[in-house]
Amino acid sequence: MPENTDLFEIIHNTRAMRRLKPDPVPDALIRKILQAGVCAPNGGNTQRWRFLVIKDRAIKKKVQVWYKKAFDEVVGPRYLKSTPPPGVTKDAYVRQHAAVEYLTDHFHEAPVWIVACIEEAGAPTRWSGASIYPAVQNMLLAARALGLGATLTTRHLLFEKETEAALGLPPGVHSYAILPIGYPMGKFGPVGRGPLGDIVYQDRWGQPYREV
Numbered sequence: 542m543p544e545n546t547d548l549f550e551i552i553h554n555t556r557a558m559r560r561l562k563p564d565p566v567p568d569a570l571i572r573k574i575l576q577a578g579v580c581a582p583n584g585g586n587t588q589r590w591r592f593l594v595i596k597d598r599a600i601k602k603k604v605q606v607w608y609k610k611a612f613d614e615v616v617g618p619r620y621l622k623s624t625p626p627p628g629v630t631k632d633a634y635v636r637q638h639a640a641v642e643y644l645t646d647h648f649h650e651a652p653v654w655i656v657a658c659i660e661e662a663g664a665p666t667r668w669s670g671a672s673i674y675p676a677v678q679n680m681l682l683a684a685r686a687l688g689l690g691a692t693l694t695t696r697h698l699l700f701e702k703e704t705e706a707a708l709g710l711p712p713g714v715h716s717y718a719i720l721p722i723g724y725p726m727g728k729f730g731p732v733g734r735g736p737l738g739d740i741v742y743q744d745r746w747g748q749p750y751r752e753v
């Protein structure tokens with residue numbers, strides 16, 4: 542367990558940890574992460590979320606093939622044309638690209654995946670997303686607090702049918718994220734974000750937020 546579990550400290554340095562060791566993660570820690578997930582708010586407390594824990598390398602490899610295809614055909618070329626987002630230096634952005642590519646090649650080697658799903662009859666809506674991503678964020682924070690690295694990934698959805706078939710999801714279940722989890726190779730560090738002044742308004746759209 543890391544020494545500092547102050548909530549704000551954890552929030553500020555829960556970033557995507559894409560380089561993971563293949564060493565196994567104790568089930569007791571995965572249980573803690575899942576337990577944190579189900580503490581999250583969800584619409585009407587209907588709890589239609591389902592979490593598929595995957596350790597089977599053969600299943601992960603099947604999905605990784607599509608994850609890589611999505612990188613080669615869509616994400617990689619898009620990255621080449623993009624510029625650093627607010628609060629991120631050029632160097633940090635280059636390092637992020639390298640880490641994204643690393644995870645692409647090693648996705649299946651993360652010892653544990655948690656696939657966050659919802660059971661729903663119709664097509665996914667904003668409400669369905671709003672009922673699963675709080676649980677996902679709780680799990681990312683819990684993993685960080687336990688000294689484990691993780692990344693919220695959704696790229697498999699570029700090949701949704703193929704990857705959900707590889708994951709063995711039954712009809713009426715949609716996946717919203719795959720979290721590869723493991724002990725990180727590198728160190729945790731602060732996230733890079735732009736200043737609040739650029740994105741928070743008060744009373745009228747575009748009018749700067751004023752703190753008194």
Ligand SMILES: Cc1cc2nc3c(=O)[nH]c(=O)nc-3n(C[C@H](O)[C@H](O)[C@H](O)COP(=O)(O)O)c2cc1C
Pocket residue numbers: 555556557558559641644692693694695696697732733
């Ligand atoms: C909706 C969503 C989808 C994402 N999908 C992926 C993904 O498929 N692969 C990946 O490596 N990172 C993915 N990420 C992680 C983001 O790239 C990451 O949060 C962002 O670059 C900021 O980096 P940081 O959290 O390390 O500061 C995703 C994040 C979100 C919120």
